[in-house]
Amino acid sequence: MASAISSPRAGRRPRERLAALSCGLLALPAVAALAAAWGPAEIPPLAVAKLCWSQLAGGTTSASWPSSWPLILFQIRLPRVVLGGLVGMTLAIAGATYQALFRNPLADPYLIGVSSGASLGATLATYFTWRFSWGGLNAISLAAFAGALLATAAIYFLARVGGRTPVTVLILAGVALGAICNAGTTFLIFAAKDAFQSMHAITWIMGSLALADWDRARAILPYLLVGLGVIGWHAHTLNVLQLDEEQAQALGVAVERSKRLLIIAASLATAAVVSVSGVIGFVGLIVPHVVRMLWGPDHRFLLPMSALVGAVALILADGVARNVFAPRELPLGVVTALVGAPFFLHLLRRQKREVF
Amino acid sequence: MHVLEFEGVGFSFRDVPILREVSFAVSPGEFVALIGPNGAGKSTLVRLAAGFLRPQRGRIRLFGRPPQAWRQRELARLMALVPQGAFLPPTYTVWESVLLGRTPYLGFLGWASAQDNRIAREALQQVGGAHLAERLVGELSGGERQRVLLARALAQQPRLLLLDEPTTHLDIHHQVSVLALLSEVCAGGVAVLAVLHDLNLASTFADRVVLLCDGRLLADGPPAEVLRHELLAPAYGNSLKIFPRPDDGGRPAVLPNPERA
Ligand SMILES: Nc1ncnc2c1ncn2[C@@H]1O[C@H](COP(=O)(O)OP(=O)(O)O)[C@@H](O)[C@H]1O
Ligand SMILES: [Mg+2]
Numbered sequence: 001m002a003s004a005i006s007s008p009r010a011g012r013r014p015r016e017r018l019a020a021l022s023c024g025l026l027a028l029p030a031v032a033a034l035a036a037a038w039g040p041a042e043i044p045p046l047a048v049a050k051l052c053w054s055q056l057a058g059g060t061t062s063a064s065w066p067s068s069w070p071l072i073l074f075q076i077r078l079p080r081v082v083l084g085g086l087v088g089m090t091l092a093i094a095g096a097t098y099q100a101l102f103r104n105p106l107a108d109p110y111l112i113g114v115s116s117g118a119s120l121g122a123t124l125a126t127y128f129t130w131r132f133s134w135g136g137l138n139a140i141s142l143a144a145f146a147g148a149l150l151a152t153a154a155i156y157f158l159a160r161v162g163g164r165t166p167v168t169v170l171i172l173a174g175v176a177l178g179a180i181c182n183a184g185t186t187f188l189i190f191a192a193k194d195a196f197q198s199m200h201a202i203t204w205i206m207g208s209l210a211l212a213d214w215d216r217a218r219a220i221l222p223y224l225l226v227g228l229g230v231i232g233w234h235a236h237t238l239n240v241l242q243l244d245e246e247q248a249q250a251l252g253v254a255v256e257r258s259k260r261l262l263i264i265a266a267s268l269a270t271a272a273v274v275s276v277s278g279v280i281g282f283v284g285l286i287v288p289h290v291v292r293m294l295w296g297p298d299h300r301f302l303l304p305m306s307a308l309v310g311a312v313a314l315i316l317a318d319g320v321a322r323n324v325f326a327p328r329e330l331p332l333g334v335v336t337a338l339v340g341a342p343f344f345l346h347l348l349r350r351q352k353r354e355v356f
Numbered sequence: 357m358h359v360l361e362f363e364g365v366g367f368s369f370r371d372v373p374i375l376r377e378v379s380f381a382v383s384p385g386e387f388v389a390l391i392g393p394n395g396a397g398k399s400t401l402v403r404l405a406a407g408f409l410r411p412q413r414g415r416i417r418l419f420g421r422p423p424q425a426w427r428q429r430e431l432a433r434l435m436a437l438v439p440q441g442a443f444l445p446p447t448y449t450v451w452e453s454v455l456l457g458r459t460p461y462l463g464f465l466g467w468a469s470a471q472d473n474r475i476a477r478e479a480l481q482q483v484g485g486a487h488l489a490e491r492l493v494g495e496l497s498g499g500e501r502q503r504v505l506l507a508r509a510l511a512q513q514p515r516l517l518l519l520d521e522p523t524t525h526l527d528i529h530h531q532v533s534v535l536a537l538l539s540e541v542c543a544g545g546v547a548v549l550a551v552l553h554d555l556n557l558a559s560t561f562a563d564r565v566v567l568l569c570d571g572r573l574l575a576d577g578p579p580a581e582v583l584r585h586e587l588l589a590p591a592y593g594n595s596l597k598i599f600p601r602p603d604d605g606g607r608p609a610v611l612p613n614p615e616r617a
Contacts, residue, residue, distance in 0.1 A: 009449055009490050012449065232465075233465065235466060236459070236462060236465065239452075239456065242445040242448070243442075243443060243444065243456070246403070246406070246408050247437070247439060247443070249406075249407075250432060250435075251456055251457070251459040251460065252428050252429040252432030252459050253428060254428045254429075255428075296449075297445065298452065300466060
């Protein structure tokens, strides 16, 4: 009996975790190549790999493929796949971070209204054609960041009851805040005079990678590096913060400072991806959940594994979004909600015991 | 030098005085039991000592400095805390929970070294919990959880252990073995300040007993001096009978008084 109990828990052995990470690392480029191959102009996945290889090897043009392929692949599909990977990775990590900080399994950038706040900021900047920029970031990204940060701060203070954030209060406050922000965004679409602005605004509400290009991917990269870097650096701190604040403090964590830093980092990363992709729900909620259920709650593993799963999931979802009703595009947020929400309900029903 | 020092400490929650003029000190290697009826202010005193609360009057010294003057990480290497009824995440394994005690020593990205693993394993063995290592905390009994918290505190390798009712959920065997373990730790030079409800455990294991009642320190001394009827009666009423132990007359035995509940 005792020996059966003391064998390491399934999924938490270092070997299993290493294997899972390796699988994720192999799956990511494979899925990316498949997604890049998928589209109205069929490019075989193998040709994708060959084209990438020849590009890396110095761009030698070969006659073995149509001359349009490199253009389609490198200017249209790859930037979109890469941006999709960055967005998925970031939403998953931000979700895991919010869940840990609020000590609440239902916190994610979408449900607690942070994405909606960012989206409202971005829409405001678009509507009023704000022109300022700072630190290489244009007005849209800055406004999205301000929106995300304000929404986080509002949630943090609204939902705290005696130093904790109860599930119901957090979700109600998040839903209310999200509704306010979405109403603002929708009003701006309504008030917009030209169609171009409305199209932008719909992107913010429903989520889409239709505007993807290399410039956008490059523009958000520094913010993701800083935001996700800070979170990764504090992976063990997130483990300790699952205790109450006094215990965390007694174990040597500067609780208030770490929390502030991590909230800013998660909001920075969320704002950066929302500024290029709009509001995409459920990735930040479900991915960390699945990873936690399969491999346990240690953030030193949870964060990198969630990043890989989130990237793969969003690249696949975007493939569906742009191809199923081609040439019309489905908003990406619709796909993630349609796949993610039932999956989440299924998980909740199957695993009634506590998952957090 | 004292490990922990209270000097004329007064503390109130929103103008309601909880502690008044409390002065006492704990030296290295000393086992001090803090006793007193419910609501006497024992937990508040422990939280003041740990630096979670600041006194409005008087001063507190932890290793010679006010608790707030320490960096959290440094302090966590000197002092460990087992709070009353502490929350542990139910999906952590016992091993993961005990390893959290090494937090103030962990280096880059929080990876545990072989030494950290060894110290945490020894701490878990000391509380008799080696066989629990891979169990989920959510599946433990109250007493098992309590021992996990104690193992985590031991893994911090502190010079001062603050324990708030560490034996509350334990059966008599584990109560005795935990207190014997604490005495052993004390013999190694660690100071222990433990809130105990069981006066016989305090009498049996403590070097000194501090009696707190209504926020005032009523007595402070060896068990035989503090566990006397005239000192305990103001705190606990006339509900106790006190005898010299047959095997160790210096340490009184305390029994319920059947005539006066
Ligand atoms: N956070 C708080 N706010 C207001 N009063 C409190 C708080 N915590 C404790 N008290 C009060 O302080 C007194 C002492 O509490 P405590 O230190 O927990 O007692 P003990 O641990 O000795 O049973 C009690 O009357 C309690 O109601
Ligand atoms: Mg108490």
